[in-house]
Amino acid sequence: xxxxxxxxxxxxxxxxxxxxPVATNNLPPIPYARHKPAEDEIITLNxxxxxxxxxxxxxEKFPETLLGSCEKDYFYNERKxxxxxxRDPEIFRHVLNFYRTGKMHFPRTECxxxxxxxxxxxxxLPDLIADCCYDDYRxxxxxxxxxxxDDSADNFETGTAAGTSPPLSTxxxxxxxGTGKAKAGAPSTEQSLRARxxxxxxxxxxxxxxxxxxxxxxxxxxxSVIANIVxxxxxxxxxxxxxxxxxxxxxxxxxxxxxxxCVTIFSVEYLMRLFAAPNRCKFLRSVMSIIDVxxxxxxYIGLTIxxxxxxxxxxxxxxxxxxxxxxxxxxxxxxxxxxxxTLKSCASELGFLLFxxxxxxxxxxxxxxxxxxGLEGTTFVSIPAASWYTIVTxxxxxxxxxxxxxxxxxxxxxxxSLSGVLVIALPVPVIVSNFGRIYSQSQRQDKRRAQxxxxxxxxxxxxxxxxxxxxxxxxxxPEEPDNPPPVNELEVTSNGPQRNTNLVNRFEIDHFHLLNCxxxxxxxxxxxxxxxxxxxxxxMHHLHENNEPHIRRESHGSxxxxxxxxxxxxxCGGGNTECQNKYKTTPFVIxxxxxxxxxxxxxxxxxxxxxxxxxxxxxxxxxxxxxxxNPII
Amino acid sequence: xxxxSPTQNDDSGSETERAILRYIPESVDYLHSVTKFSRxxxxxxYRNFKNECPNGMVNEETLKHIxxxxxxxxxxxxxxxxxxxxxxxxxxxVVNFERFAIGLSRLLRGTLKDRLRWTFELYDAKxxxxxxxxxxxxxxxxxxxxxxxxAQPQLNDDDVTEHVDRVFDKLDLNRVxxxxxxxxxxxxxxxxxxxxxxxxxxxxx
Numbered sequence: 001x002x003x004x005x006x007x008x009x010x011x012x013x014x015x016x017x018x019x020x021p022v023a024t025n026n027l028p029p030i031p032y033a034r035h036k037p038a039e040d041e042i043i044t045l046n047x048x049x050x051x052x053x054x055x056x057x058x059x060e061k062f063p064e065t066l067l068g069s070c071e072k073d074y075f076y077n078e079r080k081x082x083x084x085x086x087r088d089p090e091i092f093r094h095v096l097n098f099y100r101t102g103k104m105h106f107p108r109t110e111c112x113x114x115x116x117x118x119x120x121x122x123x124x125l126p127d128l129i130a131d132c133c134y135d136d137y138r139x140x141x142x143x144x145x146x147x148x149x150d151d152s153a154d155n156f157e158t159g160t161a162a163g164t165s166p167p168l169s170t171x172x173x174x175x176x177x178g179t180g181k182a183k184a185g186a187p188s189t190e191q192s193l194r195a196r197x198x199x200x201x202x203x204x205x206x207x208x209x210x211x212x213x214x215x216x217x218x219x220x221x222x223x224s225v226i227a228n229i230v231x232x233x234x235x236x237x238x239x240x241x242x243x244x245x246x247x248x249x250x251x252x253x254x255x256x257x258x259x260x261x262c263v264t265i266f267s268v269e270y271l272m273r274l275f276a277a278p279n280r281c282k283f284l285r286s287v288m289s290i291i292d293v294x295x296x297x298x299x300y301i302g303l304t305i306x307x308x309x310x311x312x313x314x315x316x317x318x319x320x321x322x323x324x325x326x327x328x329x330x331x332x333x334x335x336x337x338x339x340x341x342t343l344k345s346c347a348s349e350l351g352f353l354l355f356x357x358x359x360x361x362x363x364x365x366x367x368x369x370x371x372x373x374g375l376e377g378t379t380f381v382s383i384p385a386a387s388w389y390t391i392v393t394x395x396x397x398x399x400x401x402x403x404x405x406x407x408x409x410x411x412x413x414x415x416x417s418l419s420g421v422l423v424i425a426l427p428v429p430v431i432v433s434n435f436g437r438i439y440s441q442s443q444r445q446d447k448r449r450a451q452x453x454x455x456x457x458x459x460x461x462x463x464x465x466x467x468x469x470x471x472x473x474x475x476x477x478p479e480e481p482d483n484p485p486p487v488n489e490l491e492v493t494s495n496g497p498q499r500n501t502n503l504v505n506r507f508e509i510d511h512f513h514l515l516n517c518x519x520x521x522x523x524x525x526x527x528x529x530x531x532x533x534x535x536x537x538x539x540m541h542h543l544h545e546n547n548e549p550h551i552r553r554e555s556h557g558s559x560x561x562x563x564x565x566x567x568x569x570x571x572c573g574g575g576n577t578e579c580q581n582k583y584k585t586t587p588f589v590i591x592x593x594x595x596x597x598x599x600x601x602x603x604x605x606x607x608x609x610x611x612x613x614x615x616x617x618x619x620x621x622x623x624x625x626x627x628x629x630n631p632i633i
Numbered sequence: 634x635x636x637x638s639p640t641q642n643d644d645s646g647s648e649t650e651r652a653i654l655r656y657i658p659e660s661v662d663y664l665h666s667v668t669k670f671s672r673x674x675x676x677x678x679y680r681n682f683k684n685e686c687p688n689g690m691v692n693e694e695t696l697k698h699i700x701x702x703x704x705x706x707x708x709x710x711x712x713x714x715x716x717x718x719x720x721x722x723x724x725x726x727v728v729n730f731e732r733f734a735i736g737l738s739r740l741l742r743g744t745l746k747d748r749l750r751w752t753f754e755l756y757d758a759k760x761x762x763x764x765x766x767x768x769x770x771x772x773x774x775x776x777x778x779x780x781x782x783x784a785q786p787q788l789n790d791d792d793v794t795e796h797v798d799r800v801f802d803k804l805d806l807n808r809v810x811x812x813x814x815x816x817x818x819x820x821x822x823x824x825x826x827x828x829x830x831x832x833x834x835x836x837x838x
Binding site: 009 | 677678680681684685699700702703704706712713715716719733736737740741748749751752755756769772773776777779780781786788792796800804817821826827829830831832833834
């Protein structure tokens with residue numbers, strides 16, 4: 001319910017005249033006996049010497065902020081009859097504009113943290129920053145946060161929930177396993193072993209054993225890869241043969257030992273990671289773990305396979321997979337990770353390149369085949385054979401193993417090589433630049449989407465629910481017009497400048513009265529469907545939700561509602577007057593959710609609920625002023 | 634007298650060149666003389682009016698939106714439409730500040746007869762001079778729509794129809810099927826609850 005529309009309440013009220021002839025019951029009178037036309041006055045705000053002026057009503061549009069509540073009375077200078085704030089006048093201009101227009105614009109020339117401080121001081125949530133400026137604000141804020149994080153010694157936390165982790169940061173693995181859960185805090189001794197191990201695995205530079213482990217595994221990966229390579233180098237003649245054999249066959253035992261050692265290390269590492277992973281399923285599904293498994297599985301499969309002739313072919317194939325161990329380096333190298341990530345994000349471009357090349361190959365292969373078909377002894381025996389020629393020609397390799405000999409073949413062959421240059425050379429730079437563009441763009445897109453999601457979630461959670469405020473605090477409007485509630489109940493009980501609270505609460509009263517009239521007209525009551533558990537600005541603390549008998553107590557501390565604390569007599573079971581007195585001192589109002597429970601509510605239940613929610617006057621006051629100093633950002 | 638100052642006039646009707654009309658209201662003194670508001674009240678009223686409608690005129694969409702803010706759970710379009718039509722007697726599509734202020738003054742500071750006259754005009758959407766049962770049904774339904782979906786006890790059509798019947802039977806004394814203003818006025822002034830409820834708005838602003 002935007003307070004800006006409060007100004008139109010007279011109109012809404014006037015429109016309600018039309019309900020009267022069709023009303024089922026009498027309409028309740030306006031709950032204040034005397035009509036005090038609240039005059040508007042101009043308030044002077046002196047901010048470090050620069051004077052701003054505004055209507056009081058303008059400022060009171062947002063009662064949960066400093067200027068809209070009576071918190072500003074602390075800054076009142078009686079002698080000069082103005083409010084003095086020792087803050088930045090440049091930024092205050094924007095703050096004041098917020099009251100005027102309802103939108104907080106973010107000045108790009110100011111520093112983000114300065115803005116944040118001012119917003120915090122004046123009790124304005126960053127959520128209220130207008131859409132036009134919000135992205136900019138979030139970007140700048142994130143930069144700032146990241147810079148601060150880099151400066152600080154602790155470097156565990158990388159990406160925020162709203163943003164993607166920059167791949168260059170050392171302590172995140174973009175393709176990493178279970179990064180989402182790897183936000184362990186400082187490795188303190190109180191943390192469980194698992195968490196500590198996981199943290200050590202993910203952030204090897206933080207502790208010495210982790211570093212040692214990191215280097216040891218790196219070393220063994222290198223050893224394993226080199227062993228694979230050396231295995232195939234011919235290094236000498238065996239005793240009883242004239243042929244050069246590769247090292248692997250000459251010294252099988254050495255290589256077998258090396259392989260076993262490496263695989264042991266890898267297996268141990270994998271099992272340890274699996275043990276330490278906070279989310280094992282996620283870890284198992286991650287790319288790195290798949291690479292690990294693929295790297296060590298062939299060895300175990302090879303162990304189980306006997307020296308059977310038939311399967312030895314498959315066994316050899318399995319050895320090919322050992323080369324995947326090189327991908328284990330991606331845990332150690334960020335460049336590899338970036339490459340993999342960008343490949344993944346450029347997959348569609350690459351796919352298109354592949355598709356267009358395939359098309360060209362097929363076309364030219366067909367043409368070349370039919371061009372060379374008639375020739376005797378031609379190498380272009382089939383279209384797939386001709387496609388080998390096409391590929392070699394288009395990529396300007398030109399091995400020369402297949403050469404066209406007919407005139408038509410040579411013509412099309414030259415066409416093929418020319419088009420090859422175009423088809424392959426052109427998209428490649430485009431794709432390369434696409435890498436950079438798409439990479440940063442997808443990062444920004446994800447960032448913005450996540451930001452929007454988070455922002456919407458935050459705003460939805462914090463939106464003051466619509467008629468819930470009415471439903472929650474339905475005051476008791478008397479049935480008979482000659483029995484209005486005594487006026488002093490509606491006056492604020494605390495001392496001090498109360499003009500603005502009067503106005504604010506007046507609006508609430510008026511709005512509730514209007515809704516009450518509607519109820520009486522139609523003889524139905526307004527209940528709310530969705531209830532937000534709390535509003536971000538105004539929750540001070542939750543009271544626990546009592547499931548039986550469906551009593552829910554909520555605070556609505558944004559209003560200084562000491563005066564609006566009448567309980568609706570019809571709500572309590574049985575219309576007892578002491579109930580009304582009890583509620584007078586607390587702003588917490590009992591709200592019964594299900595109407596059937598209303599009748600069953602016994603006095604003592606209500607009484608206990610009330611007494612639990614009673615808070616002393618002083619605490620209430622301090623809470624009131626506390627909440628605008630510490631808005632929940 | 635209305636002063637319209639078009640800042641950009643174009644008859645082609647293309648989107649970008651639509652005439653932007655601005656409306657400058659009459660002076661405070663004039664409005665003070667034709668309404669029962671004080672000068673201060675008029676000033677406050679206009680300032681709030683202008684905040685929402687910088688052009689000085691409010692169109693139906695804006696009014697519906699504003700009215701809907703007061704009944705967040707309900708669907709206020711129907712009732713707001715009727716109210717808009719009652720303010721915009723000339724069917725011009727916009728309500729300028731004078732009509733707005735005069736209408737409000739009639740409702741909030743007027744006599745019982747003024748209010749009943751306005752109510753009659755509200756119900757008589759077609760401007761025929763009499764109210765039929767359909768008109769009453771329209772009104773009652775639109776009021777019920779304001780309640781929204783979360784009303785207790787649960788809304789059903791029978792309730793609404795019964796309500797309409799009840800109201801129309803009360804109004805249509807002569808059993809003619811249509812209610813003229815005089816009958817309407819007579820019925821309402823004789824009805825204690827109506828008189829009482831109307832007096833609720835005596836001090837409203």
